[in-house]
Amino acid sequence: MAEQTAQTAPPAIRTEPPAAKPDSAVVRDALGVGFAVGLSGFAFGVTSAGSGLTLLQTCALSLLVFTGASQFALVGALAAGGNPFTAAAGAFFLGVRNAFYGLRLSQLLALPRFVRPFAAHWVIDETTAVTLAQPSRRSARLGFTVTGLTLYVLWNLTTLVGAVGADAIGDTDAWGLDAASPAVFLALLAPMLRTGMERAVAGLAVLLALGFLPVLPAGVPVLVAALAAPAVLFVQGRRAGRTEKEEGR
Template sequence: MRGDDGGKPDAAVVRDALGVGGAVGLSGIAFGVTSAGSGLTLLQTCALSLLVFTGASQFALVGALAAGGNPFTAAAGAFFLGVRNAFYGLRLSQVLALPRAVRPLAAQWVIDETAAVALAQPARRSVRIGFTVTGLSLYVLWNLTTLLGAVGAQAAGDTDAWGLDAAGPAVFLALLAPMLKTATERAAAGGAVVLGLGLLPALPAGVPVLAAALAAPAALWAEGRRRGAAERGHGTGTTDGDARGEDR
């Protein structure tokens, strides 16, 4: 079925949304393993996935706690990583145009994946289908795999001995890498890595993550300077060419 507003066929939108929800939802196993290996209880681990439901923030929180970080510092790092979802929400509220009563519930599903699928759609009907199917499938699968990962980690015993503590960061990097499409984005990511690793021996656990966020404005500033120089150079070349034309 195709929407009256000229959007994609519903089946195609559902297929794409389920593909994203299924692929990303399976990584909840890595979070469950990482969280249980960090010392959180099964209930705490599952509560994080149910209530927080943003993978990067969850990994940042349990990673900082596992390294011995202060709970407030760990929560601050997770909060700053999750702030981006508020910006997604500003855009999604316009294209979804949901009733007021539904918006608080929909806000729980405003994450990278739902925003990506929804904003890729050409019409409101397909935007709503993409957002809903991605959010529902990912939320259900993420929480189920979180439970499975946490239970499995408890059964396995010492996750450090199995090397499972590296599963969370590995999955997060695998999800992040394809999103770095421009030179500025790659520079920001590289700068964050350098800052985080460089400050790791000198600062308490969790603080290097916050400091690494400074790489983003630094990369944007450098890009602005580069574009400004290019525009000035272009303007100078045009002026010189005009001057030569007038001399002739």
């Protein structure tokens, strides 16, 4: 009887905490992301200078804004002859996503209050991706710090080099350097699109941006692409409502 009970007893549920990740592995991953993305600051420096911004304006954008997608959106819209206010609005709405990242990271990192204003400046796509991939708070803090520091220093240095050397590059449109940062961003984003809804939002946003690009002023297609999320959520809600009605019959 005892043997039968032992054989039929359900297996014990393991409640062990996730295995700690060596600091060296966290630093290695963080440096890899920091160097890979930080080098594309050179492309921003060249593109910004080519769009008519001064060296001081270009470097100030990297120092104070420090979010590549928004920076490229701003200078790209200006280079295409877009209204400065429209260009700034497009860059602003692209940067709003960092505020949502911050809500999640503030709980995960639990940094001291006096550090938070400084850490908030480093809340971007890359630091968020590295931080969320860590199994513990210690490794999350280490990954966030190393990624943020590496990216900030390298991005600003390469921005300066790119802006100074823009004259030697020549025609920036011929080189297509304005596509470097978005390409890196998409490469980091693609593995995070795991659910069907996330892929639907991303795909619809691309279609909206490309579809309205020929007919709307520079910077506005980015704002239109933001409608992809509520549109997909609306469709998903309608489908869920229909399913509930059919099941209730």
